[in-house]
Amino acid sequence: MHVPDGFINAPVSAVAGVVAAGAVAVSLRGARRELDGRTAPLAGLVAAFIFAVQMLNFPVAAGTSGHLLGGALAAILVGPYTGVLCIAVVLLMQGILFADGGLTALGVNITVMGVVTVVVAYALFRGLTGVLPRTRRSTTAAAFVAALVSVPAAAVAFTALYAIGGTTDVPLGKVLTAMVGVHVLIGIGEAAITALTVGAVLAVRPDLVHGAQGLAAPLKLRVDGALVDVPAAPAAEPAPAARGRSTRGVWATGLVAALLLAGFVSYYASASPDGLEKVAADKGIDENVKEHGAADSPLADYGVKDISDARLSGGLAGVIGVGVTVAVGSGVFWAVHRRRRPEPVAGALGSD
C-alpha cells in the first residue's frame, strides 16, 4: 500500500505532509508520557519490531500470502502516540533507504498508513473495551475488530486523497471498490494475526499491553484443586463499572455483533469478484461507461456498475461507515468517560 511518487499531485501531497508532521509532533509529546521518559530506546525498538513483523508473511488461501501492516497492533501494544510515531519512523526509513514509497508521497503514506489506522483502531479498541466485560477474551476480540476496521479505513482514506488529488483518471467508484475489497481481505488476516498476537502477549506479559492496562485479573486461590476467588477486596472493584454500563451494554453488544456480521458477510461477498484482477470484467464495465457517455461524475460510475458490484461497494462502504462512526463515537464517549471519572481509572491503571 506504499504510495509511489507521482500518484497523488503535489498540493495534496504537501497538505498530507503537513497533516503527517502535525500528527508526528503531537505523538512525540504523547509518547513521552506513554513510555515515561524511555521514549527513544523503547520507541526505536518497537519500530524495529514493526519493521520486522512486516516481513512475517502469513499464508492466505490459494498460495498467496499477505503481511501485517501493524498499525492496530502497535496502537494496542504500546499506545496510540507511540504507535503513530513508530509507524511514521518505519515509513520514513522505508522511503529514504529502501525506496519503498515515494519521498514526496511520504506525508500521504504516514497519514494513511500511520495516522488513520492507528487512530481508527485505537478509538474502536478503546470504545469496545469500555463497553465489553473486562476480560482477556474481550480485549482480544476488541483487537480483532479494531484491526479489521482499521485496514479498510486506511483504504477509504487513500481513496479520499485520491479523489482530491489523484493524477490518473481511474473512476472513483472503481478505485473505492478495488481498494476496499482487497483491503477487507487483508484486514481479515491483519485482524486475526493482531488478535492472536495480542492474546499471546497478554498470556505472558499482560503488563506490557497498553490497551489492557485496566485489566486487573482477580486473584485466585487453588483450594483442593479448584480455583476459588479471593473474597472481599477484588469483588468490590468491578461493581461500579458494571453499574455504569448496564443500560449501554445491550445496544453496544448489538452494534458490535452487527459490525462483525457485516464484516464477515462482506468478506464472503467480495471473495469471488476481485476488483483489481478481473481485467476482463472491468473492460466490460468500460464499454458500459462509454455507452452512457457520462464518465465524469462518480455518481455515474456508481450507476453503471452491475448490481453485484454496486451492492458490494455499497455494503462495504456501509461497514466502513459503521466502523468509523463507532470509532469516533466511542472515542468521544471514552474521552468524556475518562474525564468524568479520573480517580478510579488512574487507580485501575496502577501506573507509576
Added chain:
Amino acid sequence: MGAGHAHRLYRHGHSPVHRLPPHCKLVAVLGFVVVVVSTPREALWAFALYAVLLAAVAAVARVPAGFLLKRLAIEVPFVAFALLMPFVVPGEQTELLGLTVSVPGLWGAWNVLAKGTLGVAASVLLASTTELRSLLLGLQRLRLPPLLVQIASFMLRYGDVITDELRRMSIARRSRGFEARGVRHWGVLAKTAGALFIRSYERGERVHLAMVSRGYTGTMPVIDEVTASRAQWAYACALPVLALGVCLLGWTV
C-alpha cells in the same frame, strides 16, 4: 552500527557523490523528486533527460547499472498496477499491439511509471552512496526533531537484531517440521510475533537502563557535527537545478 558494519543497502566507495555531506544529498534528492513530480506528463523528453541526469550521477558515484536495476525491483507491485490502468480507465480507445486500450489510461500509466521509477532511482542512489549513520546525521542537521532521529537510529541499529531474532525463530520452527500452509497456522505465527514483541520491548528496557547508567539524560550528545561548504552545496544542488530547468522547459514548450 559500528565501523565495518555497513548496511547491505550501502555501496562502499570514495566517489565525489559519496563524499558529499549527507544533508546536501538529502535536499538534492528531495528537490529532484519534487521537480520530477511537478513536470507535465506530456513532456516525454523531459523524463528522458531526468533519466540521463540520474545516470550521470550514478556514473559519477560509480554505482554500476546492474546494482541500480536490481534495487529498482522494489517497485514491481505498482508497475503491475500501472499496467492495468490502460484497461480500467474509461475514455477514448485506441489500438496498441492488437489490444484495445484507453488513451487517458495510457497517459496515467506512463505518469505513474515514469515519476515513480525516477523517484525510486533517486532514493536508491541516495541510499547506496550514503551510510545509514551519516544519513541520520543529515536528517538531524535538516532540523528533524532530535527525538525522532534518535528513534530512527535505534530502529536501524536494532532492526537487524530483531529481524535476526525473527529469523532464528523461523529456523527453530522449521527445524521442528513446521511449515505455514494456511489459516490454521496463523496462531503459530502470531505467537512468534508476540514473543518477538516481548523480546524487543524487554531489550528496549535493557538498552534504556544501560544508557541511563552511562549518563543518558534524554538527549544524545552530538559528537560529529556535519557541515557543508558553499562549493559542496553548489555541487549537490546541480542535480535539482538542472532538473528544474528541464521542468520549466517542459511547461513552456
